[in-house]
Amino acid sequence: MIVRIMGEGQVRLADGHLTELNKLDDELLAEMENGDGPAFRRTLQALLTRVRDLGDPLPDDSLEPSELILPSPDATLEEVRDFLSDDGLIPG
Amino acid sequence: MSGVMKRMGMIFRAKANKALDRAEDPRETLDYSYQKQLELLQKVRRGVADVATSRKRLELQLAQLNKQSSTLEDQGRKALALGREDLAREALSRRAALQQQVTDLETQHATLQGEEEKLTLAAQRLQAKVDAFRTKKETIKATYTAAQAQTRIGEAFSGISEEMGDVGLAIQRAEDKTAQLQARAGAIDELLASGALDDPSGMHKDDIQAELDRLSGGTDVELELQRMKQELAGGPAADQQAIEGGTSQSQQQDRQQSQDTPRFDKQ
Numbered sequence: 001m002i003v004r005i006m007g008e009g010q011v012r013l014a015d016g017h018l019t020e021l022n023k024l025d026d027e028l029l030a031e032m033e034n035g036d037g038p039a040f041r042r043t044l045q046a047l048l049t050r051v052r053d054l055g056d057p058l059p060d061d062s063l064e065p066s067e068l069i070l071p072s073p074d075a076t077l078e079e080v081r082d083f084l085s086d087d088g089l090i091p092g
Numbered sequence: 093m094s095g096v097m098k099r100m101g102m103i104f105r106a107k108a109n110k111a112l113d114r115a116e117d118p119r120e121t122l123d124y125s126y127q128k129q130l131e132l133l134q135k136v137r138r139g140v141a142d143v144a145t146s147r148k149r150l151e152l153q154l155a156q157l158n159k160q161s162s163t164l165e166d167q168g169r170k171a172l173a174l175g176r177e178d179l180a181r182e183a184l185s186r187r188a189a190l191q192q193q194v195t196d197l198e199t200q201h202a203t204l205q206g207e208e209e210k211l212t213l214a215a216q217r218l219q220a221k222v223d224a225f226r227t228k229k230e231t232i233k234a235t236y237t238a239a240q241a242q243t244r245i246g247e248a249f250s251g252i253s254e255e256m257g258d259v260g261l262a263i264q265r266a267e268d269k270t271a272q273l274q275a276r277a278g279a280i281d282e283l284l285a286s287g288a289l290d291d292p293s294g295m296h297k298d299d300i301q302a303e304l305d306r307l308s309g310g311t312d313v314e315l316e317l318q319r320m321k322q323e324l325a326g327g328p329a330a331d332q333q334a335i336e337g338g339t340s341q342s343q344q345q346d347r348q349q350s351q352d353t354p355r356f357d358k359q
Contacts, residue, residue, distance in 0.1 A: 021097075047097075069101045
């Protein structure tokens, strides 16, 4: 599946890695919901690192729909929370 | 729904990909349906061909029977001419049997011909329908492809707008930084002006130094003026010379004279 890291690009991931990444991802969500900024940052970095390690980067000129999207490495908890709010950061 | 990346993915997809159902590509369905229609059309055509073949066979049989029938008729006529009425009767009765067969076959032939015409008509109609379907299918496919491209563009745009968000942030940061630098530059100017900061470049003079410079400059001018006045008056400046030289007033005057006249005269 194709995963986009915002501001970075897309990587192709084997479905087998999903279980491991899901664990981090759920952790990240919990930390965001608890408002735990430092933990959120740590988990986000860990998750991004894993995705980069496990995935193969897609060429920049390829146009593939992303199935999963990750916030950019410097995204803050608040920014991600805004993303996940009903309106999202991109209106419409 | 759980996980940040899944939720973000879903939100992006919902925004960019509303129209598209990934589970099934309608183009494939249309192509499959078209293929099925073509197969059906082929079957009908094969049916038409089969009927036509049967009809041809019947026609051949009929021709043969008609030939036999006329042969028997000829034979009957000849037999009658030869006075063999029994033979003529036999020939005519065989011919009658053949005629019955011919009639049966003609009925069959008419039926087949009707069937064939119906099938041909059906095949033509089906052909027209399949052609229409193909046109429609191509239109739908083109529309679908366009919609898909649009959706892709939508997603690419989402991707772009997310990058644009980054760019926006970068610009914001740059602007903040510029404003900060400008503010700092202003503050430094003020600090340098107040003398609170030393200017290593020496380009900048604080107001106190400028005032001091002005004052000291003024003092120099005043001192210079004073000195000149005293010189003219033969005041302290002349006294100083006398003490230094250790000479009398007259000697001083002599010296001044000698200074007025060329030296070689004195020597």
